[in-house]
Amino acid sequence: MNITLKVWRQKNADAPGALVEYNVAGVVPEMSFLEMLDALNERLVAEGQDPVAFDSDCREGICGMCDLVIDGQAHGPDKEATTCQLHMRRYRDGDVVTVEPFRAKAFPIVKDLCVDRSAFDRVQAAGGFVSINTGNAVDGNAILIPHDEAEKAMDAAACIGCGACVAACPNASAMLFVAAKVSQYALLPQGRPEREKRVLAMREAMDQEGFGHCTNEYECEAACPKGIKVSNIARLNREYLRAALTSD
């Protein structure tokens, strides 16, 4: 099939960008969306043109490196799927598809569809860890954790940090990401000793990176490829209130 792409092209962070139209011929349904972009790039390189810059790594939906806003939807039209897991069987011959980068002040565009998501790393570094002495491995049964708590923590830990929540949020807020990271520790005994310090530091870092404020629109949950629930944001708000009221 033939697909017409309107792709955001931008030379660097400061250059103005624009949508550029490309025709991609010979697309087959089995191709992933990224393989279709690969095909476009092979042609562009063969023609001596600058290929479209975009991010990806594992291409199996677990690393969180691929991004893209496709026809106005972060990671494209599928539910709970990353862009690399989107396949061309979703499209029909002659479709026109607009491809843009994740847009947020905190995610500056590097080139074309590549954005710099290191703001997430800095938020994580502000408190998204547990301070422990790495000595001998302790007995796995020394700390008992109820199964349902463990499940909830695992669900939060499923976040791959791709940034789709920020891209989809009308306010470019990072609350779902921070909520997942805060929750995964707050739910487990190992994370509890530092819970106040952690939530205060991560919220502070989040605001400093220039993310917007959450107004509970829930587009983040709808866009999340890992199905992270907004109940985590409620937990984050709870943790934050608790810390703001009790920590010294």
Added chain:
Amino acid sequence: MVAAAGLLLCGFLAAHLLGNLLMFAGGGAFNAYAEALEHNPLLPLAEIGLVALFVLHIILSVRATVINRAARPEGYRVYRGKGARTPGSRTMALTGTLILVFIVVHVATFKFDLGGLKGPDLYGHVLGWFANPWYAAFYVLAVGGVGLHLSHGAQSAIQTFGVSHPRYTPLLKTAGLGFAFLIFLGFASLPVYFGFVQKRQACCTGGAHS
């Protein structure tokens, strides 16, 4: 803070509505209620508190809106989302502004008697205004705005306060929607009944109402 002020304002709305619904009980009951309210020594205190809540709510929500616009300096050429936004959530700033305009008009006419319709009793004063179809229609539109604002605001505040429970939160959210709808119905019932229904009855049966 936006949520806290918003929720307290909801409390005011509920009380205000209950008082106003006394209009259906006739002029006597409504006037007696208004009289008692006006002579309550705590009223000025309550008024100051109410104004403070509004100012707090507006300043903080405008600030958040400005920050949120700045958080995405260059918008999407195509933005579709995945269907989580609601008519209420999309229009918070719009309905908020509508409410503000309405409150100014509302307080100017009913409290400070702009337009000079103040008669001997408040009941007749209100009826006088509702007799103006434009005023009554604007009133309905504005309380529609309040309802829409609350359709998002109520559940939003619940989430902001960190309430989340697999069973009770959906119930609470439905209750919030119901509250928004009741507030709209309740407030809208007054101008609709006194401004349109009763006026027509009065004109067509020839009998003036007492």
